[in-house]
Structure formats: C-alpha cells, structure tokens
Amino acid sequence: MGAVATIHGQGSEERAWENCDWLWQQPETPLAELVAGAGRIVVVAPHPDDEVLACGGLLCAAAAIGVPVQVVAVTDGEACYPGEAWWTPQRLRQARREELRDALGELAIDAASIVHLGIADGGVSNHETGLEDWLWQTLREDDLVLAPWRFDGHPDHEAAGRAAWRAARSAGCQRLEYPVWGWHWLDPGCAHMAWESPRLLDISAVAARKREAIAQFRTQTGDVPRLQAEPILPAHVLTRFYRTHEVYFA
Template sequence: MNRQIEGGGVTEAQWAASSWLQTLPRASATALFGDAQRLVVVSPHPDDEVLACGGLMALAHQSGLRVMVVSVTDGEACYPDQPAWSPERLRTARAAELDDALHCLGLSGAERISWHIGDGEVTANEAWIAAQLGAVLQRDDLVLAPWRFDGHPDHEAVARACLQACNECGADLKEYPVWGWHWLDPQAAPTAWASATRVALDDALLDRKRDAIQQFVTQTGAVEGLDCDPILPAAVLQRFERNYEVLIG
C-alpha cells in the first residue's frame, strides 16, 4: 500500500460509491462496548479523536461508561511556515479547541491526559508511550487507537504503542482510520479493513459531532493570519460528517 498523504486524496463521492462501505456490517453501541467499564481514546493530535470517533465517545458517555481522552502530542507543528501560528500559540489554541469540542459532545467531564510529546516526534518516543499506556490501561477498558497503517508516522507509532500496551494488559482494542480515508483505494478497503464495522449516529448526535468538529478552527482555517491551505478543508471534513463511524478490529 502506498500510504501517501498528499493532494486532494480520495473524494467522498468515491467512498459513497463503494458498495463495500455502504454494506459494511453494523454494530450497535451495546455490542461494541460489551462489558467494558471505560472507553479510552488515544489521539496522536487534538482533533483526531473527535474526527474519527467523536460520536462513539458521546455514545459511551450516554451508556454510562467513563471516558478518558489521551492526547499524545499538542499538534503544534501543523503550520511550520506560518509566523502568525507559532508552535507555542498552536499548543494553547489546539488544547482549547479540544476542550470546546468535548463540551459540544457532552464530555466536559471526561478524564484527560496530555503527554506533550513533540508533534512529529512520536516514533522516537514510542516505547515511552507504550510504557505510559501500560500504567494507565485496565483490563476492562475498550481502547480506540489510530489505524496502524494510517499513513501518518505519528498515527502509526501511537497505534503500535497501543497494540503493545493492550496485548500486555488484556484490554480490547479497536482502530480508527483518519488519513486512511485520504489515500486508500476504496476497492482495496475490503482487504485492508476486512474486520471493519460501522456504528450509526442519529441526527441529534451527528449535529453535535459536526459542531464539535467546527471547534477546531485552526485546522479548518477559520482563523486570521493563516496564509496557506488548512489541514482540514471541506473535502476532508466530509469524511467525518457521515451518519456513522468506522472501527477496525
């Protein structure tokens, strides 16, 4: 697989035309959560968790599960050539955006951990992250982590660390794609994501998730002083504004 994150990527129209995606097995929230006592969502950068599984996080809270959000980096390196948006400013801004997004999802009281690993430096800290997760995770957790072949080095390193920690403690693990939607050929998805399922989001929850996504203004470009294309243009956001979310595993 050529895991390159560049250009416009696969369009939402191409994914919408995928008969595999449209007939993907459905999993209820009850079946997904099973006997888990806590949902732990591990995110490489603030926004990945809300984009890929914000609806599931809200459903977990509604189901009575405790929710923990782990931010591995602060996402401060997304605009290296933008003087108005220095790493220092982005650290503060992206943390505040995540606060606002979680509030939209009814998750203001969720437990939060931030490790402040350098954005783009996750691979070098993979063993440390796995060890920290080992100290945090419990056997009755359901852990959501990035897809291990997502195409972004930070995502893939977090995925490997989560896999190691879950194997050691016995916690259940599911993976969520973020950039996989960008580069994966929909015709290859039935093989790459053979164990995938989809969880439906009702209209009210989808509206809340869309509101949550819009809180990431530095990523959508809804800020002054950004003299480049945003990380999350409309064509990318479409992948995360569907009335369902996809998990692998």
C-alpha cells in the same frame, strides 16, 4: 491532525467512498456491542482532533449512557503550520488544547477527562516505547482502547497505533482501531483488501453534535485570523467525517 510529510493532494473523493458498496454493506454493530464490558473508554489521539474526527459519535453516545471516557492527547499538534508568522508552535499548542476542551464539551465530555502527554508533534515514533509503557501502566483490564489504525499513513498515527495496540494486548484490554488518513490515501476499490471485517457504528442520533465538536477546531478548519497557509481540514477532508457512520477495526 498534525504535520503531514507523506500525504499530498486531495486524496480519494468522498463520492468514491460513498460508492464503496463492499464497505457500506457490512453489518452494523450496535453501540452496546462495541462497548460491552467496558468500564471505561480510552481514546489515544496522536493530535487534538483525531479523536473527534474518527470517534466523536461513539464517544458522545457512550458518554450519554454513562461510560467514562478518557482522552489521551499524545501531542498538541503544534507543528501543523510550519513557517507561519503568527500561528507559531507555541501559540498553536495552547490553541489546540483549548479547541480540544471545547470540542469534547460539545460531546458532554468534561475537560478533566483529557490527559496531555506533550510529545512533540511529528516525533511520536521517537517516543513509541515510552508511550507504550505509559499506556500499559495506565490501562485497566476493563478498558476499551480506541487507537489509530496502525497503517493509517501518517507516522504519528502509526506509532501511536502500534504503541496502543501492544499496551492494550499486554493489559488484557479490548481494542479497536480507527482510520483518519486512511480515508485519504486508500483507494476505495481496494478497501476490502486493507480492512478485514470493519465494524460500522450508526451515529445518526449524535451526528449533529459531532459536527459541532469538529467545528471547534478552528485552527484546523481555517476559521481563525492571520492564517496564511491552507487549512489542514478543508471542506473535502471534513466531508469524510460528517457521515452518519463511523468505522472501526477489531
């Protein structure tokens, strides 16, 4: 995740999401069906960690059956701790690239699969058209594009989601959206009004590997020295991504 200007507080509790019967009673979609016909998976991540938090299980399982994965890191998430004396944007930029490499390694995805675009954290909206054009030129018809939910509540996420959605449509690709901050601000009791026909993927078989991958984002969990600010990924946020199911929208 990156800098957040509009999302505050602890958000919806995980227990409330656990009790969202409408969501968890949706039929599961097998991995083979989600990736059917895909020659490659392209996951568009506004910040390093979004791809693992939301899609780590799918990426790990798909890589295990030989589906190539490309990770598009739109920003380096360098603006996550403004004002920190040690964890400056320059230091964070390098650290977060290394964390992404290590996290994907836990999922058996090679670092060569990562493309860093280097757009400024917090500034994706200003480069939305350029991102769309780059994706359109990069995508192939047999790609499955995973991108942020276009209403995720974070400006970088929404801009990246819109750009990816339009590019995938123009390129004739399959596409799925994933929520990250949606879990935070959305009232679970209203999920049925916001999320039409969610697709649930059982990741039980790879959930432990996903958790190890998440742990590599140490700057975000606070497992680093000299960090004075509250971590971006405290325990109450992490628990949303330790589930045995991931949720996608077509």
